Amino acid sequence: MTEAEVILVGAGPIGLELAVCLKHAGSDYVQLDAGQVGQTITWYPRQTRFFSGPDRIAIAGVPLNTVNQEKATGEEYLAYLRGVVQQFDLKVRTYEKVTRATHGVDGFEVQTPKDTYRGRHLVLAIGDMHAPRRLAIPGEDLPHVSHYFDEPHRYFQKRLLIVGGKNSAVEAAIRCARAGADVTLSYRKQHFDAGSVKYWLLPELESLIKTGRVTYHPRTTPVEIAEGRAVLGSVDDSTRSELAADFVLLLTGYLQDKTLFEQLGVELEGANASPVLEKETMQTSVPGLYVAGTAVAGTQERFRLFIENSHPHVTRIVRAITGQTPPPQLVNDAASRYNLAES
Ligand SMILES: Cc1cc2nc3c(=O)[nH]c(=O)nc-3n(C[C@H](O)[C@H](O)[C@H](O)COP(=O)(O)OP(=O)(O)OC[C@H]3O[C@@H](n4cnc5c(N)ncnc54)[C@H](O)[C@@H]3O)c2cc1C
Structure with a gap:
């Protein structure tokens, strides 16, 4: 004592x-x-x-x-x-x-x-x-899925799905794309919030999306993850699309x-x-x-x-x-x- x-x-x-x-x-x-x-x-x-x-x-x-x-x-x-x-x-x-x-x-x-x-x-x-804000979807705890981005090298020449639209997700998308990853970004909103994302990151991300170096799926959220693939669902209707993903980063905030x-x-x-x-x-x-x-x-x-x-x-x-x-x-x-x- x-x-x-x-x-x-x-x-x-x-x-x-x-x-x-x-x-x-x-x-x-x-x-x-x-x-x-x-x-x-x-x-x-x-x-x-x-x-x-x-x-x-x-x-x-x-x-x-x-x-x-x-x-x-x-x-x-x-x-x-x-x-x-x-x-x-x-x-x-x-x-x-x-x-x-x-x-x-x-x-x-x-x-x-x-x-x-x-x-x-x-x-x-x-x-x-x-603790990370969990999505409570099947596959969230698979070994190739993480709620923490540690460093970009791991994703070099790999298909990487990043989920989120705030600083963590935006910064990870830019850094991993620059480090040679094939990045797809899924965000539940249409536009990134200029008031909460670091002001120097947004123009860079927008340019990467425009030039096709980051594939952007606005108004989507993952509904299922399995080894080598993930399913995105539209937030507006029941549309679903499947994409290949070697790794998934769920950067959706903390509790x-x-x-x-x-x-x-x-x-x-x-x-x-x-x-x-x-x-x-x-x-x-x-x-x-x-x-x-x-x-x-x-x-x-x-x-x-x-x-x-x-x-x-x-x-x-x-x-x-x-x-x-x-x-x-x-x-x-x-x-x-x-x-x-x-x-
Ligand atoms: C990528 C990233 C970038 C960021 N950039 C900025 C920035 O530019 N500016 C900024 O202000 N903030 C930034 N933040 C947030 C920043 O980390 C926090 O603002 C800052 O750490 C808060 O300081 P704090 O002392 O209040 O709490 P913390 O630094 O979170 O410290 C809390 C401590 O309490 C300990 N603890 C918790 N529970 C227990 C328990 N039960 N028993 C014993 N110990 C416990 C933890 O281990 C921790 O060490 C960023 C965060 C991230 C993830």
């Missing part, structure tokens, strides 16, 4: 920024993560660049520089996060997934496969991308795991089932329980919460728990500098 004043779950960028500020305030806290620090970023496709500029995703006052002054890749950002952990000597208990969390009159009890933790305050900075919220009895609201919070403190309907980072948004249908507009959560939570306001040099002020939408 380990006791601490604050139990902090999650060591993504916002969990780490919180840890730095709790440590600075002299708080007795313990930090747990189900995987490695920055775990969510470890499964970005290789060499994928953030759409956010480096100054917006920097944390804890540590500058983020890239070798070519471009936006950081996932790999560069992970190296940066490791540096932050080392610089502030953060003791993150990695590979400890919280499987159960309860609360009583004197605080919280949290269980991992390795230990039980007790604390007066609990902060969930657990993100919102725990937040609500288990901890449910175990703790947190009130959730709206289509995203996001936790109801007191804005000044980020406290949930359960006293002493706070939520930070993209976890605040629930399952994001349309992304509105990112690293850059989550930094203010850090200040609010540290102030609520410790009574101290973190010094401005430790919390990224991108949200106010760029006048970002309310988080």
Whole structure:
């Protein structure tokens, strides 16, 4: 049994920024993560660049520089996060997934496969991308089908069906076509949403479609996958068409795991089932329980919460728990500098 004043779950960028500020305030806290620090970023496709500029995703006052002054890749950002952990000597208990969390009159009890933790305050900075959004169609779990795009080389000179129409699917289609794959893209809508796809990707995809380097099937969705082939169904009528596919990438978004919220009895609201919070403190309907980072948004249908507009959560939570306001040099002020939408 380990006791601490604050139990902090999650060591993504916002969990780490919180840890730095709790440590600075002299708080007795313990930090747990189900995987490695920055775990969510470890499964970005290789060499994928953030759409956010480096100054917006920097944390804890540590500058983020890239070798070519471009936006950081996932790999560069992970190296940066490791540096932050080392610089502030953060003791993150990695590979400890919280499987159960309860609360009583004197605080919280949290269980991992390795230990039980007790604390007066609990902060969930657990993100919102725990599992892929499944299509529930036959063949979805076959070995040549994946919900994650890791790198394009695997698909060189292969027939690849990509399903989806947002950043992940659009970027995968471009990169795999450029890497010599025979790409077919299926999307349930007619047009890609210019407001949510990285602005530099759309013209490139449209050009690849126009020149026949990507075959586009708008207003379709896969209804069945089998080895070497897939069946697309129209979203408008009962038309079906079969196509050859050596590999299938289902890039249709991610869901937040609500288990901890449910175990703790947190009130959730709206289509995203996001936790109801007191804005000044980020406290949930359960006293002493706070939520930070993209976890605040629930399952994001349309992304509105990112690293850059989550930094203010850090200040609010540290102030609520410790009574101290973190010094401005430790919390990224991108949200106010760029006048970002309310988080
Ligand atoms: C390809 C791609 C590109 C992206 N580009 C951008 C971008 O440009 N800008 C941007 O802001 N965002 C981007 N994102 C989203 C970005 O990953 C999130 O905004 C960011 O990671 C959120 O930080 P966070 O600290 O709130 O949560 P996360 O980074 O998701 O961290 C949550 C942590 O909690 C841990 N955890 C979860 N459940 C448990 C549990 N039960 N027990 C213990 N630990 C747990 C996880 O292992 C994880 O390490 C992108 C995502 C993808 C997939």
